[in-house]
Amino acid sequence: MHAEHPRLLSVDGLSVRFRHHPANIVDDVSFTIGAGETLCIVGESGCGKSLTALALMGLLPKPAAQVAAGRAVFEGEDLVALDESRMSDIRGNRMAMIFQEPMTSLNPAFTVGDQIAEAVRRHRGVDRAAARGRAREMLEQARIPAAEKRLDEYPHQLSGGMRQRAMIAMALANDPALLIADEPTTALDVTIQAQVLRLIRQLQAERGTGLLMITHDLGVVAETADRVAVMYAGRIVEEGPVAAIFDDPQHPYTIGLMGSVPSLGRRSGRLETIPGLVPTPEAMPRGCRFSTRCPFAAAVCAETPALTEIAPGHRVACARAPIELRVAEDAA
Amino acid sequence: ADLRIGLQEDPDVLDPDQSRTFVGRIVYASLCDKLVDITPGLEIIPQLATGWSWSEDGKTLTMQLREGVTFHDGTPFDAEAVKANIDRSQNLPESRRKSEVKSITGVEVTGPHEVQFSLADPDATLLAQFADRAGMMVSPTAAAAAGADFGLNPVCSGPFKFVERIQQDRIVLEKFADYWNADAISFDRVVFLPIPDTTVRLANLRAGDLDMLERLAATDVASAKGDASLQVEEAVSLGYQGITVNVANGERANNPLGQDARVRQALSLAIDRNVINQVVFEGAFAPGNQPFPPTSPWYDTRFPVPERDVEKAKALLKEAGFDRLEIEVQVANNPVQMQLMQVVQAMAAEAGFDIKLTAKEFATLLKDQTAGDYQASQVGWSGRVDPDGNIHQFQTCNGGINDSKYCDPEVDRLLNAARVSNDTAERKASYDAARAILAEAMPIIYLYHQTWIWALSDKLDGFVPYPDGMIRLEGVSFK
Amino acid sequence: MTGAVLETRGLEKRFVTHRPLFGTPTEVHAVNGVDLAIHEGETFAIVGESGCGKSTLARMLIGLIRPSAGQVLYQGREMSGLPQKQMRALRRDLQFIFQDPFSSLNPRMTIGRLVEEPMRAHGIGTPGERRERVGRLLARVGLRPEHADRYPHEFSGGQRQRIGIARALASGPKVLIGDEPVSALDVSIQAQVVNMLEDLKEEFGLTLVVIAHDLAVIRHMSDRVAVMYLGEVVETGPVDAVFDAPAHPYTRALMGAIPVPAPGARDSVAAILEGDVPNPTAPPPGCRFHTRCPFAVARCTRERPALADMGGGRRAACHLRDELPAFDTRAPEPGRTPGAARRFELWRTARSAGQDDRHRKTTQAEETQP
Amino acid sequence: MAAPDAVPGAARAPLPGPVDEPVPPRRGSRSWTKLRSNPVALLGAALVLFFVLVAALAPVLPVADPTATDWLAVRKAPSAAHWFGTDEIGRDVLARMIWGAQASLLAGVVSVGIAVAIGVPLGMMAGYWGGWTDAAISRVTEALLAVPFLILAIALAAFLGPSLTNAMIAIGLSAMPIFIRLARGQTLSVMTEDYVEGARAIGLGHGAIIGRYVLPNIFPPILVQATLTIATAIIAEASLSFLGLGQQPPAPSWGSMLNVAKNFLEQAPWMALWPGIAIFLVVLGFNLLGDGLRDALDPREL
Amino acid sequence: MLGFIGRRLIIAIPTIVLISIFVFALQKLLPGDPVLAMAGEERDPEVLEFLREKYRLNDPIPQQYLHWMGGVMQGDLGVSLRTRQPVLELIAEKLPVTIQLAVMAMTIALMIGIPAGILSAVHKGGWIDWLANLFALSGLSVPNFWLGIMLILLVSVKLGWLPASGYQPLATDPLRSIQTMLMPAFVLGTGLAATLMRHTRSAMLGVLRADFIRTARAKGLRERTVILKHALRNALVPIVTISALLFGELLAGAVLTEQIFTIPGFGKMIVDAVFNRDYAVVQGVVLCTAVAFIAMNLAADAAYRWLNPRMREQG
Numbered sequence A: 001m002h003a004e005h006p007r008l009l010s011v012d013g014l015s016v017r018f019r020h021h022p023a024n025i026v027d028d029v030s031f032t033i034g035a036g037e038t039l040c041i042v043g044e045s046g047c048g049k050s051l052t053a054l055a056l057m058g059l060l061p062k063p064a065a066q067v068a069a070g071r072a073v074f075e076g077e078d079l080v081a082l083d084e085s086r087m088s089d090i091r092g093n094r095m096a097m098i099f100q101e102p103m104t105s106l107n108p109a110f111t112v113g114d115q116i117a118e119a120v121r122r123h124r125g126v127d128r129a130a131a132r133g134r135a136r137e138m139l140e141q142a143r144i145p146a147a148e149k150r151l152d153e154y155p156h157q158l159s160g161g162m163r164q165r166a167m168i169a170m171a172l173a174n175d176p177a178l179l180i181a182d183e184p185t186t187a188l189d190v191t192i193q194a195q196v197l198r199l200i201r202q203l204q205a206e207r208g209t210g211l212l213m214i215t216h217d218l219g220v221v222a223e224t225a226d227r228v229a230v231m232y233a234g235r236i237v238e239e240g241p242v243a244a245i246f247d248d249p250q251h252p253y254t255i256g257l258m259g260s261v262p263s264l265g266r267r268s269g270r271l272e273t274i275p276g277l278v279p280t281p282e283a284m285p286r287g288c289r290f291s292t293r294c295p296f297a298a299a300v301c302a303e304t305p306a307l308t309e310i311a312p313g314h315r316v317a318c319a320r321a322p323i324e325l326r327v328a329e330d331a332a
Numbered sequence B: 001a002d003l004r005i006g007l008q009e010d011p012d013v014l015d016p017d018q019s020r021t022f023v024g025r026i027v028y029a030s031l032c033d034k035l036v037d038i039t040p041g042l043e044i045i046p047q048l049a050t051g052w053s054w055s056e057d058g059k060t061l062t063m064q065l066r067e068g069v070t071f072h073d074g075t076p077f078d079a080e081a082v083k084a085n086i087d088r089s090q091n092l093p094e095s096r097r098k099s100e101v102k103s104i105t106g107v108e109v110t111g112p113h114e115v116q117f118s119l120a121d122p123d124a125t126l127l128a129q130f131a132d133r134a135g136m137m138v139s140p141t142a143a144a145a146a147g148a149d150f151g152l153n154p155v156c157s158g159p160f161k162f163v164e165r166i167q168q169d170r171i172v173l174e175k176f177a178d179y180w181n182a183d184a185i186s187f188d189r190v191v192f193l194p195i196p197d198t199t200v201r202l203a204n205l206r207a208g209d210l211d212m213l214e215r216l217a218a219t220d221v222a223s224a225k226g227d228a229s230l231q232v233e234e235a236v237s238l239g240y241q242g243i244t245v246n247v248a249n250g251e252r253a254n255n256p257l258g259q260d261a262r263v264r265q266a267l268s269l270a271i272d273r274n275v276i277n278q279v280v281f282e283g284a285f286a287p288g289n290q291p292f293p294p295t296s297p298w299y300d301t302r303f304p305v306p307e308r309d310v311e312k313a314k315a316l317l318k319e320a321g322f323d324r325l326e327i328e329v330q331v332a333n334n335p336v337q338m339q340l341m342q343v344v345q346a347m348a349a350e351a352g353f354d355i356k357l358t359a360k361e362f363a364t365l366l367k368d369q370t371a372g373d374y375q376a377s378q379v380g381w382s383g384r385v386d387p388d389g390n391i392h393q394f395q396t397c398n399g400g401i402n403d404s405k406y407c408d409p410e411v412d413r414l415l416n417a418a419r420v421s422n423d424t425a426e427r428k429a430s431y432d433a434a435r436a437i438l439a440e441a442m443p444i445i446y447l448y449h450q451t452w453i454w455a456l457s458d459k460l461d462g463f464v465p466y467p468d469g470m471i472r473l474e475g476v477s478f479k
Numbered sequence C: 001m002t003g004a005v006l007e008t009r010g011l012e013k014r015f016v017t018h019r020p021l022f023g024t025p026t027e028v029h030a031v032n033g034v035d036l037a038i039h040e041g042e043t044f045a046i047v048g049e050s051g052c053g054k055s056t057l058a059r060m061l062i063g064l065i066r067p068s069a070g071q072v073l074y075q076g077r078e079m080s081g082l083p084q085k086q087m088r089a090l091r092r093d094l095q096f097i098f099q100d101p102f103s104s105l106n107p108r109m110t111i112g113r114l115v116e117e118p119m120r121a122h123g124i125g126t127p128g129e130r131r132e133r134v135g136r137l138l139a140r141v142g143l144r145p146e147h148a149d150r151y152p153h154e155f156s157g158g159q160r161q162r163i164g165i166a167r168a169l170a171s172g173p174k175v176l177i178g179d180e181p182v183s184a185l186d187v188s189i190q191a192q193v194v195n196m197l198e199d200l201k202e203e204f205g206l207t208l209v210v211i212a213h214d215l216a217v218i219r220h221m222s223d224r225v226a227v228m229y230l231g232e233v234v235e236t237g238p239v240d241a242v243f244d245a246p247a248h249p250y251t252r253a254l255m256g257a258i259p260v261p262a263p264g265a266r267d268s269v270a271a272i273l274e275g276d277v278p279n280p281t282a283p284p285p286g287c288r289f290h291t292r293c294p295f296a297v298a299r300c301t302r303e304r305p306a307l308a309d310m311g312g313g314r315r316a317a318c319h320l321r322d323e324l325p326a327f328d329t330r331a332p333e334p335g336r337t338p339g340a341a342r343r344f345e346l347w348r349t350a351r352s353a354g355q356d357d358r359h360r361k362t363t364q365a366e367e368t369q370p
Numbered sequence D: 001m002a003a004p005d006a007v008p009g010a011a012r013a014p015l016p017g018p019v020d021e022p023v024p025p026r027r028g029s030r031s032w033t034k035l036r037s038n039p040v041a042l043l044g045a046a047l048v049l050f051f052v053l054v055a056a057l058a059p060v061l062p063v064a065d066p067t068a069t070d071w072l073a074v075r076k077a078p079s080a081a082h083w084f085g086t087d088e089i090g091r092d093v094l095a096r097m098i099w100g101a102q103a104s105l106l107a108g109v110v111s112v113g114i115a116v117a118i119g120v121p122l123g124m125m126a127g128y129w130g131g132w133t134d135a136a137i138s139r140v141t142e143a144l145l146a147v148p149f150l151i152l153a154i155a156l157a158a159f160l161g162p163s164l165t166n167a168m169i170a171i172g173l174s175a176m177p178i179f180i181r182l183a184r185g186q187t188l189s190v191m192t193e194d195y196v197e198g199a200r201a202i203g204l205g206h207g208a209i210i211g212r213y214v215l216p217n218i219f220p221p222i223l224v225q226a227t228l229t230i231a232t233a234i235i236a237e238a239s240l241s242f243l244g245l246g247q248q249p250p251a252p253s254w255g256s257m258l259n260v261a262k263n264f265l266e267q268a269p270w271m272a273l274w275p276g277i278a279i280f281l282v283v284l285g286f287n288l289l290g291d292g293l294r295d296a297l298d299p300r301e302l
Numbered sequence E: 001m002l003g004f005i006g007r008r009l010i011i012a013i014p015t016i017v018l019i020s021i022f023v024f025a026l027q028k029l030l031p032g033d034p035v036l037a038m039a040g041e042e043r044d045p046e047v048l049e050f051l052r053e054k055y056r057l058n059d060p061i062p063q064q065y066l067h068w069m070g071g072v073m074q075g076d077l078g079v080s081l082r083t084r085q086p087v088l089e090l091i092a093e094k095l096p097v098t099i100q101l102a103v104m105a106m107t108i109a110l111m112i113g114i115p116a117g118i119l120s121a122v123h124k125g126g127w128i129d130w131l132a133n134l135f136a137l138s139g140l141s142v143p144n145f146w147l148g149i150m151l152i153l154l155v156s157v158k159l160g161w162l163p164a165s166g167y168q169p170l171a172t173d174p175l176r177s178i179q180t181m182l183m184p185a186f187v188l189g190t191g192l193a194a195t196l197m198r199h200t201r202s203a204m205l206g207v208l209r210a211d212f213i214r215t216a217r218a219k220g221l222r223e224r225t226v227i228l229k230h231a232l233r234n235a236l237v238p239i240v241t242i243s244a245l246l247f248g249e250l251l252a253g254a255v256l257t258e259q260i261f262t263i264p265g266f267g268k269m270i271v272d273a274v275f276n277r278d279y280a281v282v283q284g285v286v287l288c289t290a291v292a293f294i295a296m297n298l299a300a301d302a303a304y305r306w307l308n309p310r311m312r313e314q315g
């Protein structure tokens, strides 16, 4: 699809379903990531971004959640079908993930250094000292002060941001080909955030690491993404190059989202929001899942809209795109 | 060769003057020689004393002692040693033998190997006492040196000498080369191993970890007999088991069972002693109704073991004024005793007794019994060679172990008379006269007489069972 | 703005990180001599580098951990001296939103119970009323009332954060301290929550203390801001003044590092702070920031600058605060690109037109429920 | 601090605005539903129920008199007349099993109940308060542990007199330390969790924190230990009746049946077999039920 | 950590004194009279009175205690009333035996119980789980005496592989010593293994759902490492609690097992001593077991701090 990026991961029709739940929580999600490319997923909190990432890593909370359908081909292998032992060779090595909640994701019983070094030893087969060295190096790169000392501290002794950076160090320790980062910088202040993002970008430039980043910070998206996928209620509703998404949002949800960003200037009244609540899986509307909250919704929205390309590389799943046209039509 | 003997309990202190357990005596049989010994038929025969004679008035006993005997520490055995031993039994504050040698007023050394005992009154039981712990000779040198701690390292003159003891584990003796009768001894070492569980004790014997054991459970006799690699030996014991009733020992004697002999008779009649023997002991023991087993010459044949008679029991109970009567019997918390009492309970129920059983661990039981805090108590007595030992202390008014506090001057008179006479027939007459009274009053309801049962590896030869339950190793050997 | 509701005086916290068999233990000076006064009804923001002690400060503010030195005063009364009972009663007024939402929720309680808990603790309402209020609270943070019967692990990160917010609001607090309360929320929910907090402020004079990294949100929400660096407050003042003309070099570095939500708006991350973050167990002498400060002079390595008044309610701890070159304020970019803004206008019109319409649809969706 | 409000919550922020959507009624306990649909738990419950019924219905079940002896049928193997065989004095083992169920179940359940009811709160207090409370409770626990069971039992037998209740007290007391230690250790561990800090931040009282935050999270190991201790307690009852504290002969209990059977392992193995199987099944039942409960109470378990 | 242990050791001393007072008082309250128990069948009143005087049984109880304590201070624990052996000597004799048995039994218990618990948690609901549970629960409901006797009958009597009983000190003949202890240790060990297994299972089930397990998997760690390192370490608190208690109980002696395999350990000694009201011995043994329990509890508390670094801050 993108000539400049040799394809690294291609996800096709991925669905995740919880036992006893009536609807797919992640529904028919497809995207690709090339080497060195950054795909950002943004979307409503609770729309299934983390589950998508976990599904790729084979780390869904089993047996509660299961991949119901789809393929995810990574470096020629279908992650969904892979057996556990092969998967464990890939995880943390070719493909690594930074989890959203750093406190509970770190083992409270081991020092941070141990936990990072362990990943190194597992995949690189180096000795203890070398692994520790690498761990220190990674902590330093993640801008943790007094890295040597922090190696021997336990997660609870670190601040929220430090834990998050420890997670980042852990994920990057083996120079993965694909990095999945689930809100990697939420707990970081902007200066450190910038440094961490630079570190990741460096890695991408040097080794062609593909990055799947989940974030809510549209500033970060704007600065790092090559392409952006917008998710709503388990589906990708819009996908395209970063510039297109920011400057030409097509899906009403994307539009609403962009409209909610606070400006950095002096405050000017209340923030804009998208009214209403996401429907529960039980009450998920049959067609377009956003239709219950969409001001542009019409009868056609009862049909599930397909993700259709409306500009090169820019696809949207809305029966009513482009909006101006449809609104004008309605008015007419 | 080593001989390994399984004991039912761990003996207490190994000092003949202080010890008090039955198993302790089994160890002494190999460790300490006595002045005299008994035959399986309970006749007194020489051991360290080669001969003896009574004076006319029965107040002087002269003994000739064996020559060339030494104690394990090399101290020679002679008249002085005997004197020292009697002195120790009488005067060591911890001595438990005081009552047994109370009748001796003086010991005179009449020759290097002759000694003369003077008594205040004639004492028919003295020789029998000399056949037991009171007659065991310990090395006077060692005894003087160790004092009350002699038991930690006992020095006697028996066929084996003490090597080591580990509590609850083993007592090791080794052959004493200078033993006067060394030729009769064919083991280099004897190891006594206390193994309380009867099943396990037998299993050990079967596994070859033991060569013999004492007190095989009656219920195991059949299977042991069926095992070709084992032999079983038996001897009816000198002791008895029965129910001691509180007739005058404090408050709790005030109940129909304690106050009315008819009730006690009814209870006795309600019990089928043969069935007990069959059910609980698979017929291995001897039913009984007197302090001596029916096989004993002292047994009073006028009062044979009664047949069970429920009707008569009921009638007696009715006569005493009861249709049903609730009584409480305490029993030691060991399975066999409990089983016994449950059988009694079931039998008595048919005659109108509602027996409430209270299981107590032995120390509590004993304490309650002496303190009179009981109605009836199931206890027994291991038995003595002389009949006096089985009856006098229990049924005379001031008897040391008279826990029922039964007291009848006539019985006292008769039993005391039996003590001071050396004439067997005369003694028997006294005992029979007392029996006539006691069979009526029935402060103790006798039930049965245990049989000592030994199981031995078939490799052993020459073992002779004795009614006192001891294991004498003279003449015993591996085939 | 009336007097200070919350005040700190010389607040310090040291953590022992390593206690050797002999010798002195290693300590982290997490908070070092902080003096703050938070006024009733205002929104006070704390920003600063990760690990600079913000959470520790916040925990001390509500008395969850004891200060190593200094005092916290709530309405003029010292907190550490309060007896248990009053402390508990005070907690009704003083609520906290945890930075880590998941670990601060009891995994064995349903969301409904969790949110109801503060009301139960303070004996507010009957069970029925509480239940209803729980539903309302959940709706206010963008969760569904049905969620009340689910357990924390069944939620996404952002949803958990909202549970934390709902819970903190449940007792109707007077002061709310939020440790990164909206960091995991998507912008629209974030906006919803921020709006709600503002409503509450307006109606009930709620005082807010917010720790956050999203400077746009801070600028939008808060009245005053304190900037922390390595355990110390380096600058405080009204939010617009600080944002428009940061006095401390660290504040400047922060402002320069804000990512802009428009592709290509900032070609590279040029302005990021260089140099290693100092070791908090052995903070540099003099001005703590001097190791990374582009303007540092010799004096900065020796002398610790005090937090000095600059007028207009502003204070900054920098020797050079008056000598620094003027801060080139970036043109206040819009929150959205022109294309997005255009589309959003459409949305807005459609929305106001179709209000009733939308409502109808929601109920319809509700009815399809089995 | 603010003066206490006359009407709690009234002056404060009742959230503005109407309820957007109706609040659904509280759903029935999910744990209960989970428990009911868990086949393993149901099997456990069935086993326990079976024995409870047997114990309760012993007087009306058509079985022989458990104390009736038959001198001609001593230690007879199972047969048509005596399905489970007869014991050492010719009583019907089946009847004794059925009648013994009551004493044994009571001994098992009540004594564990005592141990849990006293031990767990003590342990939680020790772990929660730490400091002197912990020191005092821990020292008492150590003392309880160091006193030999035998001494305790004999002393209790002497002072409280022989009854099944007192036996249960004795067993409960001696099983208590393990619950104290377990509860304390788990509490210490739970106290480090952030949600406990969260509960404090809300302003919950100690009682509420202990009851709603600590207890449910330390519950699983307590449950495991309790279901295990039932077995030990059933067997221990026998040794107490032996010391004169518990069920007195001829009234049956499984433990004492086992105890007697010990001497007849070779001659009459069935005497040990039946009580052994019964204890096994009861313990299995309680454990399965416990597992089911554990799963039901753990929201993460499906 | 060392400071923590030091502090605890200091409070251990008053604890031991308290326990000894408690047990002393309790013993004195027991029905039964030591002298009567010692007197044997004959019960000569004169001797009884002498013994009462000699062993100060007529003194007021506090005075008796002080006298005993005075001895203890000088390293004299008194003598056994029953065998006149010094209690210290008796303890020195039994202690190695008891420790050996306890260590062997605990080793067996841990070697069976923990792996079985882990397997059963990992394969929850599967046949391995059922098998492990059935094994554990039968281990629990099969009385030790039954298993012990069956083992003797099978292994010693039928097969002749191991000696049926008897104890050999480790120092004199290590191989035989271990052989003789093997069956009793196994009997004890399987019972304890059941408990450990059930606790391990339950704790592991809880931990396996934690987020950090997911992180460990995300690192690509082998499932074995994930379970044995990351999960187990966090599941260990209840296991440590229970193990420490069980080990303490083993050190206090295992009466039935010692009796069946005739091993001269604390269990048999204390039972004999209690039944004979041999006060000095009981006191001595209780002193030892108190030390054992205090040490085990201390070890457990120290282990908690190691297992859960956050507990270190609780002081």
Ligand SMILES: Nc1ncnc2c1ncn2[C@@H]1O[C@H](COP(=O)(O)OP(=O)(O)OP(=O)(O)O)[C@@H](O)[C@H]1O
Pocket (backbone or CB within 6 Å): A018, A025, A044, A045, A046, A047, A048, A049, A050, A051, A052, A061, A064, A100, C153, C154, C155, C156, C157, C158, C159, C184, C186
């Ligand atoms: N164990 C579970 N059981 C039931 N529902 C669950 C479970 N875990 C997650 N969910 C639901 O799945 C949905 C998607 O969750 P996910 O964590 O992927 O959201 P997200 O997009 O990452 O959101 P956020 O940005 O808030 O982290 C949520 O609505 C959540 O409530």
Ligand SMILES: Nc1ncnc2c1ncn2[C@@H]1O[C@H](COP(=O)(O)OP(=O)(O)OP(=O)(O)O)[C@@H](O)[C@H]1O
Pocket (backbone or CB within 6 Å): A156, A157, A158, A159, A160, A161, A162, A187, A188, A189, C015, C016, C017, C028, C029, C030, C049, C050, C051, C052, C053, C054, C055, C056, C057, C099, C280
């Ligand atoms: N329990 C603890 N033990 C030791 N050190 C601690 C402990 N808690 C916090 N610290 C240290 O205190 C310092 C400040 O931590 P704090 O959590 O307050 O930072 P923060 O400003 O909230 O950072 P972030 O924005 O990353 O959450 C850090 O260096 C941290 O490592």
Ligand SMILES: [Mg+2]
Pocket (backbone or CB within 6 Å): A049, A050, A051, A100, A182, C156, C157, C158
């Ligand atoms: Mg997420």
Ligand SMILES: [Mg+2]
Pocket (backbone or CB within 6 Å): A159, A160, A161, C054, C055, C056, C099, C179
């Ligand atoms: Mg923080």
